Amino acid sequence: MADRPRREGAGHNYKSLAEYGLPVVGEVEAEVKPKTPSSARRRLEAAQLLDRSFNEEDESDEELTQLRKSFQEAGESLKKQKRENEKQRLRVELKKKQDELEQEKDITNKHVLVLSDSICKHLSGISNMDLQAYSGARISTIKKKLDQGEINLSNYSYCLIHVGTNDVRDFSVDRIIADFRELFVKFKSLSPHIKLYISSILPRPVDFDLTGFKCANINKQLLSVCSKYNIIFIKSYKRFLVRGRPIRSLFAFKDGGLHLNEAGLYELRRCFQHVISHI
Numbered sequence: 001m002a003d004r005p006r007r008e009g010a011g012h013n014y015k016s017l018a019e020y021g022l023p024v025v026g027e028v029e030a031e032v033k034p035k036t037p038s039s040a041r042r043r044l045e046a047a048q049l050l051d052r053s054f055n056e057e058d059e060s061d062e063e064l065t066q067l068r069k070s071f072q073e074a075g076e077s078l079k080k081q082k083r084e085n086e087k088q089r090l091r092v093e094l095k096k097k098q099d100e101l102e103q104e105k106d107i108t109n110k111h112v113l114v115l116s117d118s119i120c121k122h123l124s125g126i127s128n129m130d131l132q133a134y135s136g137a138r139i140s141t142i143k144k145k146l147d148q149g150e151i152n153l154s155n156y157s158y159c160l161i162h163v164g165t166n167d168v169r170d171f172s173v174d175r176i177i178a179d180f181r182e183l184f185v186k187f188k189s190l191s192p193h194i195k196l197y198i199s200s201i202l203p204r205p206v207d208f209d210l211t212g213f214k215c216a217n218i219n220k221q222l223l224s225v226c227s228k229y230n231i232i233f234i235k236s237y238k239r240f241l242v243r244g245r246p247i248r249s250l251f252a253f254k255d256g257g258l259h260l261n262e263a264g265l266y267e268l269r270r271c272f273q274h275v276i277s278h279i
Contacts, residue, residue, distance in 0.1 A: 112276050115142055115151065116162040119202065123265055126273055130156075138167045139179040146186050153191040158279055160272065162199035162236075164218065168211045177221050184229045196231040197275060198222065203237060205246045205257030212245075234275055239267045 111128045114120060117137040124131075132151065134141060142163055145151045153159065161183075167176050180198075187196055200219045203212050219237060226233040240247055250264035251257035260268060 111156060112158040112160055112279070113151075113153070113156040114160045114162070114272070117141075117166055119165060119260060120162055120268065123269060123272070125269060126276065128276060129272070136166060137163055139163055139176065139183055143179075143183050143186050146190060153187075153194055156191075156194060158195045158197065158276075159187070160197040160199060160234075160275065164201045164222075165204070168201060168214055168218070169207065173214060173217050173221065176218055177225060180222060180225060181229075184225075184231060188229075195279075196229075197234055198226055198231055199234045199272075200237045202240050202260075203246045205248050205251050206255070208246055232275075234271065236268065236271045239271055240264070 111130065114123070114129055114131045114133075116123075116131070116133045118133060118135040120131060121133040121135065123133075134145075142151070142161065146153075164176060164180070167179065171179075184196065187194060200222065201215050203215045215237070219235075223233045223235075225231075240250055246257070248257065250260060250267060252259045252261045252264075
């Protein structure tokens with residue numbers, strides 16, 4: 001029998017090779033290549049290592065840690081103080097604006113409308129006063145102008161009325177007082193908020209002997225009526241009387257003492273200024 005060719009690998013002990021962890025014939029073990037870290041990972045690890053190094057150094061320096069803490073606290077305190085300073089500045093500025101506003105309101109609220117016959121026609125030099133004087137006006141004249149809308153009360157909180165002189169010779173005391181009552185009612189209906197001041201009827205040298213006692217009676221009753229209507233009665237006549245008679249030097253000479261002269265206007269101005277300054 002012819003000899004068969006010898007098989008490759010014949011005679012090897014496969015079990016023995018396997019037991020030693022050696023590769024079996026015909027098997028090729030894959031080559032394991034060691035992994036190398038990427039450049040980005042190497043940089044990250046280096047940064048972390050450096051950071052740990054700094055932290056370890058910082059932790060070991062208590063003074064540096066305290067200084068950093070104090071610096072941060074000082075920064076917060078500075079911010080807080082700046083906020084408080086800003087608040088205080090705004091409070092001061094706000095108070096100034098509020099005071100200015102109140103002053104403007106005060107000026108507006110104290111603006112006084114003066115309604116009169118020709119006695120006050122040339123009256124001037126009084127702050128916060130608007131004058132409307134009508135020659136020959138009677139009590140009914142003022143009421144009529146209110147009815148017709150010729151007198152605008154909407155911009156005023158105060159009104160001072162000096163009228164009645166031209167009613168004295170023509171009407172009775174009762175009629176004059178009744179006309180004043182109607183005038184007061186008209187004011188209250190048109191402008192309930194307005195505060196009224198009534199100046200007394202002035203005694204005049206031109207007809208004092210005929211009307212002097214009548215004027216005194218009218219003023220006395222008018223004072224009583226004003227108190228009932230919550231109206232201020234101004235005793236302006238006191239400045240123009242001495243020992244119960246008109247002071248002639250306060251009245252014009254050309255018209256016989258019908259109107260006031262400069263000295264008389266000065267006294268009436270002082271009287272009105274005193275009233276307006278105390279509103």
